Amino acid sequence: MELMRLGERGAERPAVRHDGGLFDLSSVTADVTGDFLADGGLDRVRAELAAGSLPVVADPGRRIGAPVAKPGAVICIGQNYAAHAAESGSAPPERPIIFFKHPNTVVGPDDDVLIPPGATKVDWEVELAVVIGKQARYLSSPGEALAHVAGYAIGNDVSERSLQIEQSGGQWSKGKSAETFNPLGPWLATDIEDPQKLGLRSWVNGEPRQNSTTADMIFSVAQLVFDLSQYLVLDPGDVINTGTPEGVALSGRYPYLRPGDVVELEIDGLGRQRQLIR
Template structure:
């Protein structure tokens, strides 16, 4: 099943996509939050689907919001694909590189992305995003980690490279945290069998940019959640962006984004995003 949130920003309603139809979850929860995920929310949705007790929703013309409301943290992994590390001029990391985005960067998958005043090096990054469903704190092994995951979705880790690199002072988050810089969605897939077997792709103005697979991650989802749990507590509803493959503007092969450019992202089984940069 795939959890969704539909409606205008700040007034989204919870829904679930299942076997080609979309059903209203308003009778089960006011929203898809960390508390809902932690308190057996997914099991209640599954039970309601099995019982046939949910009414359908017409999604035509409705805005799609981020699939989880107000994450407490957006934790990001840098250079988690060897080819992307190389195009960035770096050797593959021996331990995960961690940075944060402000949670208010999260918007819907098809919302406009706003280019900050004076920004000249705005870049795209298709990423597998992990939503935490159970607190991950000092896990004893990577094998425990996937049980803490509620599901998976698509994230665009939009970046302003001059702030990230040239004016960073060592803080990548400077170039990552502008408003609208983390489109998320369209849905939260809870039944992904293997997060390391997903193709991910991006396009700019219809031209291919990235085309890779999560099998090429240096650190797997299980390894990342385990590693993060050793020095911070991941709470239900938190988002982990797991890194991007090669094919971004930072490589020098493609121009940076300008107003009017259209970015599209896709991951197998997780749907598709489309943003206009303004």
């Protein structure tokens, strides 16, 4: 099943996609939050679907919001694909590179991306996003990790490279945290069997940019969740952006984004995003 949030920003209502239908979850929860995920929310949704008691969404054409409301943290992994590390001019990391985005960067999958004043190097990054469903702290092995994951979504780790690199002061987050810099969704897929077997792609103005697979990640989802749990406590609703493959503007092969450009992103089983840059 796939959880969604539909409606205008700040007024989204929960829904679930299942077997070709779209059903209203308002009778189950007011919203898809970390508390909902931690309190057995996914099991309650499955029970309602099995019972056939959920009403069909009456107006499915509404705006799509991010599939989880107000994440407490957005934790990002840098250079987690060897080819992307190479195009960035770096050797593959021996340990995960960690940085943070401000949680309020998270917007809907088709919302506009706003170029910050004076920015000249805005870049796209298709990423597999992981949403935590159960608190993870000091896990004993990667084998425990995926049991703490609620599901997966598409994330666009939008970046302003001059702030990230040239004016960073040693911290990438400066170039990652502008408003609208983390489109997420369109849905949270809860039944992905193997997150390391997903194709991911991006386009700018209809032209292909990235085309890779999560099998090429240097650190797997399980390894990342385990590793992060050694440094910090992952809470339900937290989002992990797991890194991007090669094919971004930072490579020098493509121009940076300008107002009027359209970015599209896709991951197998997780749907598609489309953002107007303005």
